[in-house]
Amino acid sequence: MSFVFYILATLTVVGGLAAVLLKNTVHCALALTVAFAGLAFLFLDLDAQFAGFAQILVYIGAVAILVVFAILLTKGSETPKDGVFSRTWLAGLAVAAAVFAVIGWAVIQTAPMLPKATPAPTVNVQQIGQALVGRYVLPLEIVAVLLTAAMIGAVIIAMHEKERGPQ
Amino acid sequence: MMSQSTPLTGFLMVAALLFAIGLAGALTRRNAILVLIGIELMLNAANLNLIAFWRYGPHPEALTGMMFAIFSIAVAAAEAAVGLGLVIQIHRHAHTTDLDQMNRMKG
Numbered sequence: 001m002s003f004v005f006y007i008l009a010t011l012t013v014v015g016g017l018a019a020v021l022l023k024n025t026v027h028c029a030l031a032l033t034v035a036f037a038g039l040a041f042l043f044l045d046l047d048a049q050f051a052g053f054a055q056i057l058v059y060i061g062a063v064a065i066l067v068v069f070a071i072l073l074t075k076g077s078e079t080p081k082d083g084v085f086s087r088t089w090l091a092g093l094a095v096a097a098a099v100f101a102v103i104g105w106a107v108i109q110t111a112p113m114l115p116k117a118t119p120a121p122t123v124n125v126q127q128i129g130q131a132l133v134g135r136y137v138l139p140l141e142i143v144a145v146l147l148t149a150a151m152i153g154a155v156i157i158a159m160h161e162k163e164r165g166p167q
Numbered sequence: 168m169m170s171q172s173t174p175l176t177g178f179l180m181v182a183a184l185l186f187a188i189g190l191a192g193a194l195t196r197r198n199a200i201l202v203l204i205g206i207e208l209m210l211n212a213a214n215l216n217l218i219a220f221w222r223y224g225p226h227p228e229a230l231t232g233m234m235f236a237i238f239s240i241a242v243a244a245a246e247a248a249v250g251l252g253l254v255i256q257i258h259r260h261a262h263t264t265d266l267d268q269m270n271r272m273k274g
Contacts, residue, residue, distance in 0.1 A: 005173040009181045016185050016208050020192030025200060032204050035185070039211050046178070046222040051236050055214075058240050063207065063247045070200050070251040074258040085195050086267055092194025100187030107179045114175040114223070121227030131230050139234075143241045150245030154252035160259075 008045060012038030023084050025071045033064040047120045050128050178219035186212035199254045199264045203247065210243045 015035030022028045036059040043052035086092065132140050189208030196202055214236045221232025258264050261271075 002172045005177055009177070012181060013184050013188070016188040019204055019208065020188055020196065020201065025198060028201060028204060032207070035208065036211065039215060042178070042181070042215060043218050045173075046218050048218045048222065048233055048236070051214075051218055051233055051240070054237055054240055058244050059207075059211070062244060066247055066251050067200060067204065070254055073255055074200070074264050084197055084201075086197050089195040093191055095194060096187045096191035099190055100183060103183040103186065104180065107176055107183060111174075111176045116174050118223055121222070123228060123230065123233070127228075128230060128233070131234060136234050139238055143238055147241060147245050150249050154248040157249065158252035158255045
């Protein structure tokens with residue numbers, strides 16, 4: 001395994017761990033950004049340049065900013081008195097550990113059958129664009145409709161209701 | 168571009184670890200925004216699997232895994248926008264984002 005992969009994997013996993021373990025919610029959002037960046041670099045390491053830059057644009061540029069805005073709008077950065085973890089945290093941790101055990105077992109069992117190293121695919125952005133408007137044009141249109149619907153829906157849900165409401 | 172020296176198993180293990188971390192976060196945190204963060208981590212772990220299988224698969228020029236990952240990123244962005252809008256609206260009504268206190272619809 002290459003040195004670059006170890007650094008990127010460590011960055012991603014530590015970022016993810018910090019994102020779910022830290023007490024201050026704003027720090028969690030920043031750790032989440034680190035995990036997203038590590039994943040984007042892993043995509044670049046896998047010769048998926050388009051997906052890597054899309055990951056940087058969408059996740060670091062949009063989702064992380066949205067999360068920070070939501071935290072600040074809901075005053076979520078204040079640490080609650082009775083801890084940051086739910087009452088049923090032990091059951092949740094057990095479920096997550098069981099899921100990881102099953103997936104890890106499956107990966108290790110199939111490791112000898114998986115390909116070790118293959119030459120890098122030569123895929124450029126032109127091919128991706130042609131595939132998007134050719135073979136994958138229907139999913140592309142559906143995603144366009146979904147994004148429009150989600151945008152309108154998010155605005156309507158978060159819109160302030162003036163008529164009723166105590167404040 | 169050099170040939171990749173890391174075996175596919177390495178990427179799959181990182182994705183499995185990230186998925187488990189996201190699941191643990193989604194199941195154990197009180198704050199609704201942190202639950203959404205956990206869900207985002209799980210989606211990202213799935214994307215890493217898709218890209219890794221695309222890279223090591225027999226026909227990377229068919230772009231199937233790559234396209235799946237790109238569409239998954241778009242759907243995740245829509246999900247984050249709607250989810251955070253919901254959290255803001257719930258905070259406006261209930262004045263909390265603590266999921267343990269949101270028991271009005273308890274069955």
